[in-house]
Amino acid sequence: MEPVLSRRTHPVSSPTGNRLASMHERRVIRSADPRLGLLVALARRGPRIVQVPRLGWVVRDPTLIRELLVDHRSTSLLGEGGVGHLWSQVLGDWVEDLFDGRGHHSLRTRARDLFTEAAARDLVAQAAGPVTDLVRARLAAGGSVDVADLARVLVGRLVVAMLGIDVATFAGEAAAAGLDEDGWGAYRLVFARGEELAALALGTQADTHLGAATVDRARTILGTLTGGVATAYASSPETTVLGRCRALGVTEQEATGLASLLLVAGTETAASAIARTAALLADTGQAARLSASGGDERDHLLDVAVREGLRVTTPVIGRHVTRDVRLGGRILRAGDRVLALTYVANTAPGSLDLDRPYLPDNRHLWFGAGRHLCLGAPVARAELRAVLAALADAGPWTVVEREAARGVLIPTYRRLVVARP
Numbered sequence: 001m002e003p004v005l006s007r008r009t010h011p012v013s014s015p016t017g018n019r020l021a022s023m024h025e026r027r028v029i030r031s032a033d034p035r036l037g038l039l040v041a042l043a044r045r046g047p048r049i050v051q052v053p054r055l056g057w058v059v060r061d062p063t064l065i066r067e068l069l070v071d072h073r074s075t076s077l078l079g080e081g082g083v084g085h086l087w088s089q090v091l092g093d094w095v096e097d098l099f100d101g102r103g104h105h106s107l108r109t110r111a112r113d114l115f116t117e118a119a120a121r122d123l124v125a126q127a128a129g130p131v132t133d134l135v136r137a138r139l140a141a142g143g144s145v146d147v148a149d150l151a152r153v154l155v156g157r158l159v160v161a162m163l164g165i166d167v168a169t170f171a172g173e174a175a176a177a178g179l180d181e182d183g184w185g186a187y188r189l190v191f192a193r194g195e196e197l198a199a200l201a202l203g204t205q206a207d208t209h210l211g212a213a214t215v216d217r218a219r220t221i222l223g224t225l226t227g228g229v230a231t232a233y234a235s236s237p238e239t240t241v242l243g244r245c246r247a248l249g250v251t252e253q254e255a256t257g258l259a260s261l262l263l264v265a266g267t268e269t270a271a272s273a274i275a276r277t278a279a280l281l282a283d284t285g286q287a288a289r290l291s292a293s294g295g296d297e298r299d300h301l302l303d304v305a306v307r308e309g310l311r312v313t314t315p316v317i318g319r320h321v322t323r324d325v326r327l328g329g330r331i332l333r334a335g336d337r338v339l340a341l342t343y344v345a346n347t348a349p350g351s352l353d354l355d356r357p358y359l360p361d362n363r364h365l366w367f368g369a370g371r372h373l374c375l376g377a378p379v380a381r382a383e384l385r386a387v388l389a390a391l392a393d394a395g396p397w398t399v400v401e402r403e404a405a406r407g408v409l410i411p412t413y414r415r416l417v418v419a420r421p
């Protein structure tokens with residue numbers, strides 16, 4: 001039975017709150033990439049599918065996007081326009097098979113249980129514990145916390161745990177860079193390296209060919225971050241991600257490729273969703289309702305907040321067309337590129353709303369669809385939930401200072417300081 005919601009005592013988002021929230025979201029997107037801001041604004045008013053010079057096909061309709069993503073025969077991550085093309089230049093041709101060939105199917109079959117809900121909860125509980133404890137303690141004592149920074153620390157801690165990274169190797173550099181006031185500098189640095197890796201893909205919307213210097217830098221970063229994979233794979237217990245890989249029959253080379261994938265797919269995406277959802281709940285006035293709830297109602301509202309947060313912060317997805325195909329009444333030709341504007345598709349029903357029912361057309365589209373459906377979805381949900389639960393415990397919260405990140409692949413906040421009102 002659905003818990004009784006305290007809608008009357010805590011009114012849902014107000015029109016003013018929604019306008020404020022939308023304004024900040026627009027800024028976050030423009031600041032990440034002004035062209036993306038323009039594209040989002042135009043696509044909202046444009047046709048469901050349209051061909052844009054230099055960019056390729058732009059799709060903004062959830063049903064068409066799903067149709068595109070599940071059509072594995074006509075589309076690929078590989079080839080110009082897909083993320084697979086980017087990473088095969090960095091990691092080598094073997095990645096093509098692992099990302100989207102027969103090797104991908106085989107790996108996904110074996111890795112199906114890598115992140116069960118329970119495994120993800122345990123993994124995240126360990127990585128998030130010290131961070132969420134700090135959020136609760138500081139806010140309860142009347143202080144403030146920078147949610148954007150703490151989200152990066154949390155994700156950094158998770159990456160360290162998943163990839164078997166020896167944080168000591170980052171400690172000196174983190175201290176020298178002034179990132180280590182609280183002893184978490186190494187995690188910030190790990191996150192920053194992951195961010196740098198993703199940033200190498202910036203400016204590739206029109207062309208996914210990387211220059212030699214970019215490829216070299218990406219290889220160096222990946223080398224430092226995945227250097228511990230072989231040892232951890234061989235010796236870690238099955239309670240760890242790499243130990244579980246071994247137990248599931250994932251080979252060491254596959255585990256190294258998978259580690260790189262987890263890094264590029266699971267760092268900025270999660271940190272962005274955490275910071276932006278925290279801001280949206282505060283801006284729309286719904287943080288107060290979440291904080292005032294308890295028991296089953298709190299549980300239910302947290303579930304909705306996670307789902308809604310993911311919906312309204314969805315990243316975009318790129319594909320390469322491998323054979324002529326009809327989509328939404330248009331003919332896409334082999335060799336064309338497609339940009340699935342999932343952000344526009346998922347935000348069309350409206351802004352974050354704790355009373356919004358499940359939306360069948362948009363279901364999980366924030367995690368993609370088809371064979372590349374996000375492998376880390378349970379982890380992402382657990383991360384977001386852990387931070388929102390801590391904020392709600394100590395809240396309500398309000399944003400006292402914010403700065404959108406500039407020139408990043410996934411729009412987010414560089415700084416988002418929150419405190420009790």
Ligand code: HEM
Binds near residue numbers: 108315317365376379
């Ligand atoms: C809010 C956070 C996240 C969002 C919105 C998100 C979204 C996505 C999307 C849309 C895809 C499909 C991309 C495509 O079809 O081209 C994807 C794939 C993937 N994600 Fe996530 N992700 C998130 C967090 C994570 C985390 C935390 C992990 C790892 C622990 C992860 C691991 C992966 C992997 C490995 C893939 C590739 C799957 C494949 O190609 O078979 N993601 N993610």
